Amino acid sequence: MTSAFSEILGVRISNARSYREVYETLKSAIYLSPSYITVNNVHTVVKSVLNKEYKEVLNNSFLSLPDGKPLSLVAKLKGEKNINRIFGPSFFEKTLDWGQTDGIKHYFFGASVETLEKMNNLIMYRFPSTIISGSFSPPYREFTFEDNELFLKRMNESSADIFWIGLGAPKQEIWMYENYKKLDHGVMIGIGAGFNYLAGNTKHAPEWMKNASLEWLFRLIQEPGRLWKRYLVTNNLFIFFVILELLGLRKFNK
Secondary structure: OHHHHHHHHEEEEEEEOHHHHHHHHHHHHHOOEEEEEEEOHHHHHHHHHHHHHHHHHHHHHOOOEEEHHHHHHHHHHOOOOOOOOOOEEEEEEEHHHHHHHHHOEEEEEOHHHHHHHHHHHHHHHHHOOOEEEEHHHHHHHHHHHHHHHHHHHHHHEEEEOOEEEOOOOOHHHHHHHHHHHHHHEEEEEEOOOOOHHHOOOOOOHHHHHHOOOHHHHHHHOHHHHHHHHHHEEEEEEHHHHHHHHOOOOOOOOO
16 A cells, blocks of 8 residues: 555545555564554544644654545545545454455454454354454553553453554544554544444444444434534544645645
């Protein structure tokens, strides 16, 4: 995959063209130095505008995938024709599927014990040759130094190639940035709600809603109590910031 990126509100979003291309790039990265990949949407990009340290986290990732359809649309408005949406949960499933042939070993970190158990069972049903090297449900609180030492010890002992991190944004990106260099081998990928999608806890939006950039509305209907404020504020801020950037009224790359 080309290493080129599109800059959106100061965040370097990888010009990903297809799921397969990203997968092949990921396979290559497994055998390089440890790294991490972020899966980005309107929420993470707006967070980065409001928090320079978080922007640094996103811009230091090996790949910053355009998970949200609006990101690829804005990149195309800015002249990048060879970029397509890479929806995180779909990439997760495709990597599990394709990884069967390549012998890729997976480790799952995040979500509840029940969700991980349900997901692991579904993976073995749908992708029976998948190698699951381990999974762990961390506590729902701030991690201590001792916690992280234990988490990384288990990860390294698993000898996994890909570590799927499902802590939610921005926590997962910050955690990967602070800890990826402690891996002996492999790539961390922040997958957000990917575990819940695969376990069946969260339903996929219809294709027409995905194509119309309305997936946020479908998720809002499913989880109004948790997501209403995030979408109401974040989506409007994104539109406002993008208009400022496209009109040249504000630069976001400082």
